[in-house]
Amino acid sequence: MKLIVAEHAGGKLTKATLEMVAAAQNAGGEGPVTLLVLGQNVAAVATEAAQYAEQVLVGDSAALAVYNPEVWAAAAAQIAQEGEASLVLIGGSRSGREYAPRVAVKLDAPYLEDATSLSVNGDTVQAQRYTYLARVTETVEASAPTVIVTVKPGSFAPAAPVAAAGEQYDVELELPAARTQITGRSVEKTSRVALTEADVIVTGGRGVGSPDNFATYVEGLADRIGAGVGATRAVVDAGWRPYAEQVGQTGKTVQPKAYIALGVSGAVQHLSGMGKSKFIVAINKDAEAPIFKVADYGIVGDVNQIVPALIEAAKK
Amino acid sequence: MNILTLVRQVPDAEARVKVSGSAVDLEGATLVIDGMDEYGVEEALRLREGGANIETITALAIGPKRNEDALRTALAMGVDRAIHVETDEKLDAVALSRVVAQIAQAENATLILVGGQEADWDSQALGAATAERLGWPQLTWTNELKIEGESISGRHDVDDGNESFSAPLPAVVTTQQGLNEPRYPTLPNIMKAKRKELRKDTLDTYGAANTVRVVNAEIQTRARMNRVIDGKDPQAAAEQLLDLLRNEAKVLA
Numbered sequence: 001m002k003l004i005v006a007e008h009a010g011g012k013l014t015k016a017t018l019e020m021v022a023a024a025q026n027a028g029g030e031g032p033v034t035l036l037v038l039g040q041n042v043a044a045v046a047t048e049a050a051q052y053a054e055q056v057l058v059g060d061s062a063a064l065a066v067y068n069p070e071v072w073a074a075a076a077a078q079i080a081q082e083g084e085a086s087l088v089l090i091g092g093s094r095s096g097r098e099y100a101p102r103v104a105v106k107l108d109a110p111y112l113e114d115a116t117s118l119s120v121n122g123d124t125v126q127a128q129r130y131t132y133l134a135r136v137t138e139t140v141e142a143s144a145p146t147v148i149v150t151v152k153p154g155s156f157a158p159a160a161p162v163a164a165a166g167e168q169y170d171v172e173l174e175l176p177a178a179r180t181q182i183t184g185r186s187v188e189k190t191s192r193v194a195l196t197e198a199d200v201i202v203t204g205g206r207g208v209g210s211p212d213n214f215a216t217y218v219e220g221l222a223d224r225i226g227a228g229v230g231a232t233r234a235v236v237d238a239g240w241r242p243y244a245e246q247v248g249q250t251g252k253t254v255q256p257k258a259y260i261a262l263g264v265s266g267a268v269q270h271l272s273g274m275g276k277s278k279f280i281v282a283i284n285k286d287a288e289a290p291i292f293k294v295a296d297y298g299i300v301g302d303v304n305q306i307v308p309a310l311i312e313a314a315k316k
Numbered sequence: 317m318n319i320l321t322l323v324r325q326v327p328d329a330e331a332r333v334k335v336s337g338s339a340v341d342l343e344g345a346t347l348v349i350d351g352m353d354e355y356g357v358e359e360a361l362r363l364r365e366g367g368a369n370i371e372t373i374t375a376l377a378i379g380p381k382r383n384e385d386a387l388r389t390a391l392a393m394g395v396d397r398a399i400h401v402e403t404d405e406k407l408d409a410v411a412l413s414r415v416v417a418q419i420a421q422a423e424n425a426t427l428i429l430v431g432g433q434e435a436d437w438d439s440q441a442l443g444a445a446t447a448e449r450l451g452w453p454q455l456t457w458t459n460e461l462k463i464e465g466e467s468i469s470g471r472h473d474v475d476d477g478n479e480s481f482s483a484p485l486p487a488v489v490t491t492q493q494g495l496n497e498p499r500y501p502t503l504p505n506i507m508k509a510k511r512k513e514l515r516k517d518t519l520d521t522y523g524a525a526n527t528v529r530v531v532n533a534e535i536q537t538r539a540r541m542n543r544v545i546d547g548k549d550p551q552a553a554a555e556q557l558l559d560l561l562r563n564e565a566k567v568l569a
Contacts (some may be wrong), residue, residue, distance in 0.1 A: 141528070275538075
């Protein structure tokens with residue numbers, strides 16, 4: 001079986017989960033595509049999952065109400081073992097890449113991290129991944145009865161529902177007690193689309209000038225065209241924007257259809273987080289800024305002048 | 317208590333990375349201590365300076381000879397001693413965790429600090445895999461850390477925001493930007509570091525076997541169109557850009 005640990009939020013499967021389903025369907029190899037839904041009160045998620053997989057395993061438990069890497073790893077490893085999974089796919093999110101290595105150690109299985117492509121041939125699994133701040137694409141390979149893979153979000157087209165709904169089974173899990181206590185939680189709420197799910201992202205750098213300008217131009221343009229908002233490290237370090245918006249090596253990695261960089265110079269650490277975007281647009285008054293080297297479309301000009309014109313023109 | 321802080325020597329972010337044959341070739345590249353690991357070294361020093369009862373801070377590197385420089389940097393920053401398991405074998409993170417876990421036990425470590433995502437292999441796995449081998453909890457992407465008796469507390473980033481946590485020691489913590497601002501080694505400290513212990517070790521006894529093969533490496537840069545519009549007339553430039561995004565790239569409605 002090809003086991004996928006479903007990621008869900010707000011009672012729905014995430015786009016990243018549907019991408020993993022597509023990765024599993026197209027990778028080759030044998031056995032049914034199986035979604036494992038973990039959490040508390042996840043009946044609706046399980047029903048949705050059944051549209052995408054031949055079988056859905058449901059671990060619904062109070063012990064799974066709050067995500068914890070040790071608990072999630074135990075659940076995934078147990079099901080992988082009982083179901084003799086040849087392939088275990090876990091999301092390439094922060095949490096997925098946090099507990100997947102524990103699953104690999106528990107099962108003494110090879111771990112392919114952050115895969116952007118996937119193929120299975122017998123018990124050999126091959127994947128591509130980025131290394132050296134995303135400057136290099138490596139092809140990696142592992143041969144074993146079970147291989148653990150995290151799948152980089154945005155690398156596969158999301159799967160469409162399959163014709164017949166899959167079977168749902170409840171599973172009994174033996175879970176360890178969570179030792180880490182979460183004493184507070186701050187969810188970075190935004191009315192905008194999440195950065196890692198956004199088709200279009202507007203990002204501001206120091207060249208935008210000030211926090212006020214950031215709100216006017218970066219947020220203004222994003223709202224006009226229905227985009228997510230990103231920021232560079234310099235802007236976050238300066239305290240203009242929250243860390244949650246940071247794109248780059250130490251922030252989020254994004255791969256939207258269009259990435260619009262306003263007043264962004266294009267340091268390599270930033271490029272490593274957004275360089276795989278389908279189209280890159282740069283607006284910067286410095287014609288020598290490195291961002292223009294990776295841009296598909298660029299405007300050499302002042303953000304303060306170009307962006308209001310862009311917001312105005314986008315209304316038409 | 318003892319702290320183990322992991323370091324790697326990696327290409328500078330601005331350095332050009334090249335590939336010869338089917339592997340990355342670092343010949344001639346400028347190499348530096350990994351920035352993410354440096355936050356871990358700094359944090360160990362700050363925990364001690366902040367009054368935590370820390371006996372020994374040991375920096376550990378596993379990898380080729382060049383990692384010696386990262387260890388020298390850590391020693392000059394102020395760690396007490398260093399261990400270098402020297403090998404040219406390219407081990408994956410899960411295999412490496414086997415070595416780290418054994419050394420942590422031998423060194424009686426109660427806290428392991430490691431970079432959240434290193435700049436060479438773009439992996440986040442070493443901390444988590446090590447924690448699992450030791451049966452310890454882990455806190456990843458930590459940007460605030462305190463030791464309180466037998467436990468740690470702090471704040472770390474999660475998928476949709478951040479959390480405050482408390483966890484029992486021993487534990488593994490992965491570090492990142494925002495945790496602290498690493499210090500520069502001073503000349504006297506660089507001199508002092510030369511007399512500190514840098515123990516050499518080999519991989520032989522740890523039973524660490526690679527399970528992931530790198531079959532190819534390529535520098536892949538997507539060809540970009542580089543269509544640059546003059547912004548002297550903002551109105552015209554804006555309209556032209558929108559037209560390209562809507563009708564050529566088809567990324568906007």
